[in-house]
Amino acid sequence: MAFAAQRPWIQNATLRDNILCGHSMDRKRYDQVISACALEPDIALLPAGDLTEIGERGVTLSGGQKQRVNMARAIYSNAEMVLLDDPLSSLDVHVGGHVFESGIMGLLRECNRTVVLVTNQLQYLQHADVVIVIEEGEITHRGPYNSLSVKNQWWSRQFILPMDRSTDINNIEEERALLQKQINLKRGSKHANGKEGPDAGVSSGGENFSVGERQLFCLARAFLRRSRILIMDEATASIDTETGNKLHELLTTAFADRTVITIAHRVDSILESDRIVVMSKGKVVEFDTPNNLLDDKDGVFSSLVLASERGQTTL
Structure with missing residues (x-):
């Protein structure tokens, strides 16, 4: 099983070594993963490309870059099951959409690998075979995406944005x-x-x-x-x-x-x-x-x- 944690785990090694993580280099697959995780522009800016040494805990990378390296490692692995814990939260809508379509729906799903995605971003739920809703540590709903409806209290609450500005805080x-x-x-x-x-x-x-x-x-x-x-x-x-x-x-x-x-x-x-x-x-x-x-x-x-x-x- 491969795991991409919510807090990216980064080694004090080169960017390439962080992605390969002990696996042998398959250039074609490696390039596909780099592209799917939108890392090409970032690598182009690094002084030694993907051979650039990353500082302890990835101090030389931004939060989004660390998360995409984290994702690349999980996708590059040969694991049949991939657990992704909120990996898109640090990415903007364009990059996040690209990583989801090319990485998760592309390289992972097209290879028939089991993907467990933990997320707060509702736009990705429609692509899941099964949606599990957890509230306060308990499962409150389990089923296909189309089983969610306005009658489900959790689902309804996700689309209500309080806009009342009348509150007057005096102290x-x-x-x-x-x-x-x-x-x-x-x-x-x-x-x-x-x-x-x-x-x-x-x-x-x-x-x-x-x-x-x-x-x-x-x-x-x-x-x-x-x-x-x-x-x-x-x-x-x-x-x-x-x-x-x-x-x-x-x-x-x-x-x-x-x-x-x-x-x-x-x-x-x-x-x-x-x-x-x-x-x-x-x-x-x-x-x-x-x-x-x-x-x-x-x-x-x-x-x-x-x-x-x-x-x-x-x-």
């Missing part, structure tokens, strides 16, 4: 109450110190919590500090749609008078921003209001939104 106690209501941390489960809920112990690096839960911890800490400037770097990438919607509502109310800088690949999470900066290969390619960027039908941001909408409308 820190009200904000704390709203935060407790909006961010649903693990309930009823014991952790490192044997305690439950907010008193549960957190082990070194937060290893006893999922990546999504750790993101919620970081967000809660940032929210409660009441800083004038809040910077969120892919802060909701590993969070499910329902929780992401609640966080969106919190930001538009509790932080209406604050400066919020959001770094994100999910375009739906930044559509209500005052200004949007679009970057490509380390350079600013677009900067304007969301409406002006959307009016440019040939623009980069407009194409990202269109690709995202196409993915959602297929649901």
